[in-house]
Amino acid sequence: MSQVLDIFRFRRKNTPLHALDPRAKFVILVALSATSLALNDVLSLVVLLLFEAFLLKLGRSLREWLQSLKGLSMLLVMIFTLNYLTLPSHRLFTSTTMTLRFLCLTTAFSIFFLTTTADELAAALELSGIPREYSIMFTMSLRFVPSLARDLQTISDALKCRGLELERGGLKERIRNYTYLLVPLIIYELRRSLMVAEALESRGFGAVKKVQPYIELKLKKRDYIVVTASCVLIMVLAWTLVSGAYSGFVRWQQGLFAGL
Amino acid sequence: MEAIRVENVYFAYDSQPVLKGVSLLLRTGEVLALMGENGAGKTTLVKHFTGLLKPQRGRVLVFGVDTREASVAQLARRVGLVFQNPDHQLFAESVEEEILFTLRNMGYPLDRAREISERVLKAFDLKRYRDKSPYNLSVGERKRLALAAVLCYEPDVLVLDEPTAGQDYYNKSKISRLILSLKRRGKGVVLVTHDVEFAIQVADRVALMASGTIIREGPAWEVLTDSEALKSARLLMPQIPAAASELMGKGIKFQKTPLLPGSLYAEVLMLLNHCGGER
Amino acid sequence: MAVIELSDVYFRYQGSDEYALRGVTLSADRGEFIVLVGPSGCGKSTLLRVLNGLIPHFYEGEFRGEARVAGLDVKRTPTHILARHVGMVFQDPENQLFLSSVEREIAFGLENMGLPRSEIKRRVEEALRLFGLEGLRDKAPYELSGGQQQKVAIASVMVLEPEVLAMDEPTANLDPLSALEILSLVRRLVDERKVVAIVVEHRMELALKFATRLIAMDRGEIMVDDEPHAAVDKVLGLVGVPPVVLAHELLKKRGLVQGYPPLTPEDLSKEVVEVIRRWRR
Numbered sequence: 001m002s003q004v005l006d007i008f009r010f011r012r013k014n015t016p017l018h019a020l021d022p023r024a025k026f027v028i029l030v031a032l033s034a035t036s037l038a039l040n041d042v043l044s045l046v047v048l049l050l051f052e053a054f055l056l057k058l059g060r061s062l063r064e065w066l067q068s069l070k071g072l073s074m075l076l077v078m079i080f081t082l083n084y085l086t087l088p089s090h091r092l093f094t095s096t097t098m099t100l101r102f103l104c105l106t107t108a109f110s111i112f113f114l115t116t117t118a119d120e121l122a123a124a125l126e127l128s129g130i131p132r133e134y135s136i137m138f139t140m141s142l143r144f145v146p147s148l149a150r151d152l153q154t155i156s157d158a159l160k161c162r163g164l165e166l167e168r169g170g171l172k173e174r175i176r177n178y179t180y181l182l183v184p185l186i187i188y189e190l191r192r193s194l195m196v197a198e199a200l201e202s203r204g205f206g207a208v209k210k211v212q213p214y215i216e217l218k219l220k221k222r223d224y225i226v227v228t229a230s231c232v233l234i235m236v237l238a239w240t241l242v243s244g245a246y247s248g249f250v251r252w253q254q255g256l257f258a259g260l
Numbered sequence: 261m262e263a264i265r266v267e268n269v270y271f272a273y274d275s276q277p278v279l280k281g282v283s284l285l286l287r288t289g290e291v292l293a294l295m296g297e298n299g300a301g302k303t304t305l306v307k308h309f310t311g312l313l314k315p316q317r318g319r320v321l322v323f324g325v326d327t328r329e330a331s332v333a334q335l336a337r338r339v340g341l342v343f344q345n346p347d348h349q350l351f352a353e354s355v356e357e358e359i360l361f362t363l364r365n366m367g368y369p370l371d372r373a374r375e376i377s378e379r380v381l382k383a384f385d386l387k388r389y390r391d392k393s394p395y396n397l398s399v400g401e402r403k404r405l406a407l408a409a410v411l412c413y414e415p416d417v418l419v420l421d422e423p424t425a426g427q428d429y430y431n432k433s434k435i436s437r438l439i440l441s442l443k444r445r446g447k448g449v450v451l452v453t454h455d456v457e458f459a460i461q462v463a464d465r466v467a468l469m470a471s472g473t474i475i476r477e478g479p480a481w482e483v484l485t486d487s488e489a490l491k492s493a494r495l496l497m498p499q500i501p502a503a504a505s506e507l508m509g510k511g512i513k514f515q516k517t518p519l520l521p522g523s524l525y526a527e528v529l530m531l532l533n534h535c536g537g538e539r
Numbered sequence: 540m541a542v543i544e545l546s547d548v549y550f551r552y553q554g555s556d557e558y559a560l561r562g563v564t565l566s567a568d569r570g571e572f573i574v575l576v577g578p579s580g581c582g583k584s585t586l587l588r589v590l591n592g593l594i595p596h597f598y599e600g601e602f603r604g605e606a607r608v609a610g611l612d613v614k615r616t617p618t619h620i621l622a623r624h625v626g627m628v629f630q631d632p633e634n635q636l637f638l639s640s641v642e643r644e645i646a647f648g649l650e651n652m653g654l655p656r657s658e659i660k661r662r663v664e665e666a667l668r669l670f671g672l673e674g675l676r677d678k679a680p681y682e683l684s685g686g687q688q689q690k691v692a693i694a695s696v697m698v699l700e701p702e703v704l705a706m707d708e709p710t711a712n713l714d715p716l717s718a719l720e721i722l723s724l725v726r727r728l729v730d731e732r733k734v735v736a737i738v739v740e741h742r743m744e745l746a747l748k749f750a751t752r753l754i755a756m757d758r759g760e761i762m763v764d765d766e767p768h769a770a771v772d773k774v775l776g777l778v779g780v781p782p783v784v785l786a787h788e789l790l791k792k793r794g795l796v797q798g799y800p801p802l803t804p805e806d807l808s809k810e811v812v813e814v815i816r817r818w819r820r
Contacts, residue, residue: 010639012677067274117639117679140637146681147633151348157312158349160332161341162409163365167331180351187395188347192634199635202591202627203695207619208653214646214663216656297714298685400579426630426711428578428741429779454714457744457782496715499744499782499804506808512815521785528790528811532818 008113009146016222017059017115022124024223025112028055031230032108035237036101041250042093042257045100052107061114065107076103093257118142123215132211140196148189155184261288263323263417263448264309264339270317271304278304280472281318288416291439291449293459293480296469297494302452305469306419309450311335323416337366340415344422346402349409350394355386358394358409366413376412384408400431407438417448424455436462460484460498460519468493481519500524540610541568542702542735543590548604550585550594559585561759563604567752569702569733572726574746574767576739576778577756583739586756587705590737591625592618609702623652626696626734630708632688636680641672641691644680648699662698670694670724686717690724697728704728706738710745718742722749744781747771747802768799783807790814 012018017025032052039045056062076099083095118139125135159180160166166177240246264286271279278301286292294302307313308320311327311334320327322335343349352358359380363373381387384404389397394405411418420439424432432455439449439462453459459466459480466483468476468490476489483489485501497505504518504527512531518524543565550560559582567573575583588594592613595602606613609624629635638644645666649659667673670690680688689709697704704725710718722740726749729736740746747753753770755763755777763773771784780788780800786807787800795814801807 010679012679119639119643122638136637143637143639154343154345154348157307157332158341158343159351160312161310161336162349162351162362163333163336163367163413165331165333184348184350188345191347195629195631195634196637198588198593198597199627199629200637201593201597201618202622202625203648204619204622204651204699207622207651211650211653212656212659214643214650214656214659297717298712398580426708426741428576429743429781430578433779456715491716494714494716496719496745497804499807500786502804503783503786503807503811506805507811510808510812512812521782521789524786524811525789525793528795528814529793531815532795 008110008142010117011061011064011114013060013115015059015115017055017061017111019222020115020226021217021219021223022116022120023128023217023219024226025116026124027227027230029108029112031234032111033105034234036104036108038237038241039101040097041253042096042100043253044249045097045104048104049100049107052104052111055111056107056114059111059115061111064114065110068110072103072106090254090258092260093254096257113142119215120217123213123217126211126213127217132209133206136200136205144192144196147192148185151188152181152185155181155188262286262321263288264450265321266305266308266318267320268318269305269308269315269320271308271313271315273304278472279315282469282472282474283318284467284474284477286417286448286450288448289443289446291443291451291462291464293451293453293463293466294469295452295454295456295459295466295493295495297454300469300493301472302469303421306341306421306450306452309335309417309419310339310341312341333365336415337413338415339417339419340410340413341419342407342410342421342423344425346399346406347395349406350402353393354391355394355397355405356381356390358405359412362409362412368413380408380412399426411442415447417450418442419450419452421452422454423451424453424458432458432461454495456484456490456495456498460501468495470494481517484519485517540607541566542609543567543737544605544607545586545589546605548589548606549601550589550603551601552598553600555600558759560589563759563761565754565761565764567735567737569735570729571735571752572729572750573735573737573752573754574740574743574750575737575754575756576741576743576774577762578778580758581756582759583756584707585759587627587707587737587739589613590621590703590705591627592616592621593627619651622648622701623699624701625703625705626693626699626701628689628692628696628704628706628709630711632680632685632692632712635692636688636695639679640677641680641683642667642676644691645672645695645698648695652699666694666698670697684717685713686720689713689717689721693721693724693728697732697734702734704734704736706736706740708739708741710740710742715742715745718745722746725749741778743771743778744783747781767802771802772800 035048056065079102080095080099083098084091087094122135122139126132156166164177266282266284269279269282282305296302308315308327311330311332314328323338327335350358352361356377359377360373363376381390386405386408394402423435442449463480466480467474468483470493475492476483476486484498487497490497500521501517501519504514514527515530518527545563545565548560548563549558551558563586577583585594589606590608596618602614608621611621636644638647642663645663646659649662667676672694710721722745725736728734747767750767753765753767754761755774757777763770771780783804784800787796790796796810801810
């Protein structure tokens, strides 16, 4: 389970992707997400996924992503099955599209978070004018995601050691067993947030409204190139979608899949 | 009797090796202290004892059963594991329910479970809190409850992860007494700790871990007086053996190297009697 | 006036019937290293939190008496002002290191104070150097050992140049060697920067040799307040004592030694050598 959260955990590496300004990466994220949501067919989404894989390779994070796909696989299977069982027509085509779209979206976010530190994110948010309280809230949530994952693991370990078979039993039993995890987890994290709040107060948080952030973010030439390229991509995308050519492309694929 | 046998176990988290060829043997009726700095692999190792983790190479046998062939719940029947933070281990709505929770999971029928929980609540001085929510207790009481919730089904082996962290000397003595009573009843006890003063009070054997391997293992009195090994494991020598070592450096000879204040006192008296005899 | 002046302080947490602090009077000044002990629930953590105003501002309740830190009235001064004078270090490094690099963590408090970037940079570089953290500047907290994490926590508060360093069981999760390093670092800060350190610590066997003063509390009151050698056997009944002190007490009961107990194995061995020498005469 904690493997899923792993795709969003930053790994320190020396790559062109890591070196980009977080704001440029954010633009990439927006572009990729918009594309994932706008595209409506299997082939284009596959191309998008391959492009994202290329970006991951650029960020030397392909291995981490592939590893955590294992954890995601259950979710993907679920999305595929649910769609397949509930759609009236074009079932194979649409289920595959939905699954690919989900994968593309998750991967887009993963590209961002694997190559951006929470600090850079905070600095980017603050420089964009967001008040310090909110940007801190956001980055702290990110910073504590691995801690939360670890706590969840420990609690589920403790539960198993008390004789509860978490992996066995029918669906209803399993759901009930998993609820035993919730109370200790919530209380533990509430206690933790109290301690964090104490520590924040003790470090003078809130003393001054507008602060000068320590991390200086300077947009370089490569950042501008990336941002421009992303905007161009979005424009091309928009144009393709608006023109009739796209819907024709989609229909052709639906026909292909119907034949399978 | 052989309780836990660890045979050349290798384990890695996310391709980061944590255990690199660890072998260990625990018998019932024995107290083993597993010591070393945080990150040496102690907690990872003990998680193998209930099958929470399975070795990637090598194997772990719990009372002859290979951990890869049993579920955690099954192994937990013989090996009780108490984690360091009680707040990770409290699942019920009341103190009494917490004890019953374990017993029911372990297969005890309700009336037998109630009998046992009465006894356990009394033994751990938790009877007056029986209807209280576990989270309304103080930290010390929650620790007691977490321990009671595992000891209630009397596993043959008890594993305690840092039982003395944040405790004063008095509470440490209480924990020592509990462990010694478990030993007398023939249970095996594994203590994951870096509290050398505590280890020297209760442990029969000590295994020092550093960087994923056991660098030294043997009787407690031997390992806890080996200053080189202790340093490699980021530990300090307990105070009394350290004082004894200074005294031996000054030419003083002991019958047996004292490990505890009482034995140092006894040794000094013996030395004085010798001197008295010479006068 | 001393840096810390508490006079007859009473505090009761909101919703609680019991007083957590009862008539606490304490005066402490620069250059002191106070070790604070007591059974759980005795009020030591509460006392610490009065120093930087977490009590009564973050934790509301009934507060009586006078409390002044660096001349400021705790009751009337918000925590973010007191934070400039009192550096608070907590037990769990995970919950007090918020950011993803050591460098940024140390800068955090200075950012909060609204200092200009150039000043922040200067102080961060100095702190990295003084605390030997230069090689770790880009590391994230989870990449550090427990001892390193606590060092970063200390550096992050010391960079604000407080007069008081208040620590709540800072070595609880550390191995003995790392605990010793941290305690020795605190002693250095007390000697060189003339802060007053007040440290809640259970491991007296490690901490007492660095302390200039031992204070023990029980049920909200200060029971013992003296120089460590003099104070330590008075805490026997409250929390117990380190093994060397117990050994001394046994010898004392036999009339073989007198006076204050040793605090280290070396001092105990010297005492025993004396005993044997005297006997031989």
